[in-house]
Amino acid sequence: MPANSNGGWRVASTVDPRGHGDKGGTGVDSPGRRRFQLNGRVTDPAPTPTTTYGLAPALGARLVGRSLVSLAVLVALATLLGLLTGLGWRLAGAVTLVGVVLVGLWSLYLFRRAWAVRLTDAGYAVRLLGGVGATAASWNDVEEVVAAAPAGRPCLVIRLRDGRATRLPTAALAGDRDAFALDVRRRVRGAHTPEAPGS
Secondary structure, eight states: OOOOOOBBBBOOOOTTOOSSSSSTTTTOOOOOEEEEEEOOOTTSOOOOOOOEBBBBBBHHHHHHHHHHHHHHHHHHHHHHHHHHTTTHHHHHHHHHHHHHHHHHHHHHIIIOOOEEEEOOOOOEEOOOOOOBOOOOOEEGGGGEEEOOGGOOOEEEEEETTTTTTEEEEEEGGGSSSHHHHHHHHHHHHHSOOOOOOOO
């Protein structure tokens, strides 16, 4: 055995030139059929699925709070009307019961199923957000996408060719702000990038 620099001995490993017949069952020398493939076809287009972004929990809670305030006003009016018409508390109780069920369903929708921004291959759409400007447009109509902070609130501004704009407050959206901005810019860039000849 050859000695190493520290005066000790090192064991020389041997390599079997014949190799193993299987190589883990996935290599090119495997006698059987390969069970998986790491790389897809290079010519396949990159998938761009529809992505949706929900409301931030704080904004959802604020909307539910507004609904509860509206319900309280309705219950107060129903109570007053019940006293004037002789219906007593029955009208107020019915309004309260129906209102609580509706607010519960509204809350479930906001936190589980609702989306505020939807991005597709064709364009984008916005709902449940007020004061954003244009609520829908095609990516082909987008002139530029810039970051802004009006009144200290970070926004992603999508400027359209016809002079309109969509101001999306990123704090109002659930999820990572940078990932959302990257998703929007990637789709705009893809819509404005000409396809290679013959593709």
